[in-house]
Amino acid sequence: MSKSTLAFYTFDGLALSVNLNFFLVIFTDWCAVYYNETLDNSTKYDRIYVNYIQLYDMDMSPFEFPDWQDYDTVNDFFIRSLRPGSRPISSPEDLTVFVTPAECRILVLPMLPIDFSVILKDNNYLLSDLVGSRWGPTFVNGTMIIARLAPQDYHRYHAPMNGTVIDRIQMDGPIFSVNGAVFCIFLKI
Secondary structure, eight states: OHHHHHHHHHSTTHHHHTTHHHHHHHHHHHHHHHHHSOOOHHHHIIIIIIIIIITTTOOOTTBSSOOGGGOSSHHHHHTOOBOTTSSOOSOTTOTTOOOOSSSSEEEEEOSOOTTOEEEETTEEEEHHHHHHHHHHHHHTTOOEEEEEOOTTSOOOOOOSSSOEEEEEEEOOSOOOOSSOOOEEEEEEO
């Protein structure tokens, strides 16, 4: 899907002329049904074991339910819980230590200028779009961390350091992800 989407945007105007967003909405809706479908044992084997655990050589021992047969849907598998103590946090009281908020691919962008923009889910966002006009000035010259989950990753985010959530902004509009939400969380340290 991603290569075909890229092809549509490579040729100027092609995505608009074929109304690519229409197809992405249909595909997103299809995924919602497909990944939440209750599976029988043979389908579980193909959709969960073969397509994820075997393909990505996943170690299931850190999870609350390490047996892939315990998951009724692919979505249940994606949102699986960790066993308590399986991922200890390094130095939770030391504010100079920042750990990753998820199993993910990390991109760190230091010293963000006020006119900074980034492409997320094929959309271009200014810093002010991501954090809102209320918080924009606070994050100028700050650092942005983008944490991207891959299919083999544990699909939950955790607080990367001690702090207090002071605001949450949900971005409107289609982004064509599995869960359909992009949000920013602001921590006061």
